Amino acid sequence: MRKAFLNTAAFLALTTGLGSTTANAAAIEYSKSQQETASELIEQLEQRHYAKLKYDDELSSAHLDNYLENLDGGKMFFTASDIAGFESFRTQMDDDLPKGKLDAGFTIFNRFHEQLIQRLETLVETLPEMVDAMDFSIDERYELDIDKMAWAADEAELDERWRLQIKNQVLNLRLADKPQDEVAETLVKRYQNQLGRVNQYNAQDAFQIYANALTELYDPHTNYFSPRRSENFNINMRLSLEGIGAVLSPEDEYTRVARIVPAGPADKQGELKPSDRIVAVGQDEDGPFEDVIGWRLDEVVELIRGPKGSTVRLQVLPSKGGNDAERKTIKIVRNKVKLEEQSAQKRVLELPKGNGETIRVGVxxxxxxxxxxxxxxxxxxxxxxxxxxxxxxxxxxxxxxxxxxxxxxxxxxxxxxxxxxxxxxxxxxxxxxxxxxxxxxxxxxxxxxxxxxxxxxxxxxxxxxxxxxxxxxxxxxxxxxxxxxxxxxxxxxxxxxxxxxxxxxxxxxxxxxxxxxxxxxxxxxxxxxxxxxxxxxxxxxxxxxxxxxxxxxxxxxxxxxxxxxxxxxxxxxxxxxxxxxxxKTNPEFLYLQDQLAVAEENRAITSVSLNESVRREERKQREERSVKIENRRRAALGKEPIASLDDLDEEDGDGEDGEExxxxxxxxxxxxxxxxxxxxxxxxxxxxxxVPEEVVSAEEIASEDVLLSEAGSILVDALVLQERAYALTTAKQED
The missing domain is CATH 3.90.226.10 (2-enoyl-CoA Hydratase; Chain A, domain 1)
Structure with missing residues (x-):
């Protein structure tokens, strides 16, 4: 099961985004106020939460597992021996936390921080020669289903996992047509940025992750907000900030689009979709793109925010393309989201009733x-x-x-x-x-x-x-x-x-x-x-x-x-x-079902090849299939076929009803x-x-929004059935 997309701990615990000052710095220590907060937190959870769960040995054990998951969900930093060393905390945390004792959480955090710094420093130093040594003609695979992975037996196994991950990142850049001489430079800069951001983390960050590893066990909507996070939350509650109108969440090392605000700039522009992953952000019409893979979520948000009327450019991996999607650049002009733009709106559909008659239906x-x-x-x-x-x-x-x-x-x-x-x-x-x-x-x-x-x-x-x-x-x-x-x-x-x-x-x-x-x-x-x-x-x-x-x-x-x-x-x-x-005969519905079948097949993929020719052929086959599906729809609608996805007219978009x-x-x-x-x-x-009245014919609405069209047709069907039933009842009464 996936973590809540609003998961506070996951927001901080991107696998490449935590740490202290340097690898040799003193361990991060908790404060007196955090001790008091921990005691209050347990009291509130046990007394006020709907689930009425007691923080006992069983919940303490789950707390440890969830904390390790939030820190190192990709199993890329801790070894099996590290995990064995943490076992002494398994049934101790429920005794310690109510007393304000946070040793377990901070000991584990500091070990993770140490491993993180060492890994990032090694990557920055060795990446160029790693990239030069990569052979993309051999058959290796990169596992995507990390839930089935065990903790690495030793550092050598961790090294191998990182080698395959870096190789997949390099291949993704090659597939995105990044010049070979810029690939290593891009990745080095990415990890240097992550290493630099490690210096920004402090005891508040560690405490928030540790606390939320517990609150999440009560339910996914119960969260602890650190003072910094509380301030951001309160700003969002009371102000109208200028930006693109999107809600973002962390997903592994990516920033994922969780929600598009209705009537906001991104919604009106129409290209950014839920579950798209933002990989780079550029300012204005031609500013350089800044790679944001592995960044903290709040830092990505700050890059995307900006004054009304300014332009931001996003490079995204589209959600429909799976893990091997081709990057897409989206340009959005920032603005405010206003209440009137989120207000209820109306329009009228004219739908066929049969016998040449139409029915007006309000939406x-x-x-x-x-x-x-x-x-x-x-x-x-x-x-x-x-x-x-x-x-x-x-x-x-x-x-x-x-x-x-x-x-x-x-x-x-x-x-x-x-x-x-x-x-x-x-x-x-x-x-x-x-x-x-x-x-x-x-x-x-x-x-x-x-x-x-x-x-x-x-x-x-x-x-x-x-x-x-x-x-x-x-x-x-x-x-x-x-x-x-x-x-x-x-x-x-x-x-x-x-x-x-x-x-x-x-x-x-x-x-x-x-x-x-x-x-x-x-x-x-x-x-x-x-x-x-x-x-x-x-x-x-x-x-x-x-x-x-x-x-x-x-x-x-x-x-x-x-x-x-x-x-x-x-x-x-x-x-x-x-x-x-x-x-069964509606071309828009058939197209939708074809698209859903493709998406389901993509979700079933648990690993990808690291052979470049194989990956390119797989991408070619996916594009050919998409063109075939689109042309089947276009033929049923009497439209001209396309030769490639690049030929799609802007009015066709993704071919679906716009809900994505x-x-x-x-x-x-x-x-x-x-x-x-x-x-x-x-x-x-x-x-x-x-809002001026808008009357839309069934033909117009069908291609724009097949689901709304079908909802209207069902309403018409119900009216017809009720009229027939009434006529039948009246006829029987007259007899």
Missing amino acids: IDIPTFYIDFEAMRRGDENYKSTTRDVKQLIAELEEENVEGVIVDLRRNGGGSLQEANDLTGLFIEYGPTVQIRHSSRRVWRDGKRLRSTYYDGPLVVLINRLSASASEIFAGAIQDYNRGLIVGDRSYGKGTVQTMVPLTEGQLKITESKFYRISGDSTQHRGVVPDISFPSLYDPEEIGESALDNALDWDQINPVRHRRYSNVDSLVPQLTEIFETRS GNSETSEELADGAADSPTVDVVANNAEIEE
């Missing part, structure tokens, strides 16, 4: 559950919120004679819990929408308390794997009330609430509560299961709560009595059959917002400009 896209709390508190009658905006959009769509509404929650990672409840109230007369159970096991309910008017027309809610938290509360409530159809992919599965707790040094973000649907089902881990499932664009082993280590389990509590508004669920078998039949260019899930505001360093965050005060 409301909600990128996040937002509310201007400050304006609301000061009594501003026109304060912005998701619910207020959607209410107005529904009224406008009804005036435009739509016969049904699609609420598009794809990529919506959450936001205000209040807004999730209030938005549900626009579609039901009254009643509860969510249950929240505290770590004390006390349960309280929230929802629409007063009867009032609501939109009672046909409703479809479109979700995907990136729909999380508040999105899941809304979608789950609509499903439980049988108020509409849920279509798409299983949602993210984040059903927990976090609270920030100040400590002597830094602060703790701790999971105190869980969300439950009115059916009694938790949204945790399992997410919301759609009534009609679409092919998933995201690997559930990589994205979602179930992909995170130590995620809290799914469970149930007592349901709440609630009204059921229709028998729409009785139509699901027929609607599913119609959808599956239609998708949007965000991975974020924490909701009730949870303390996203806790990964962000390139910029959302402004909280802004006025929305009126």
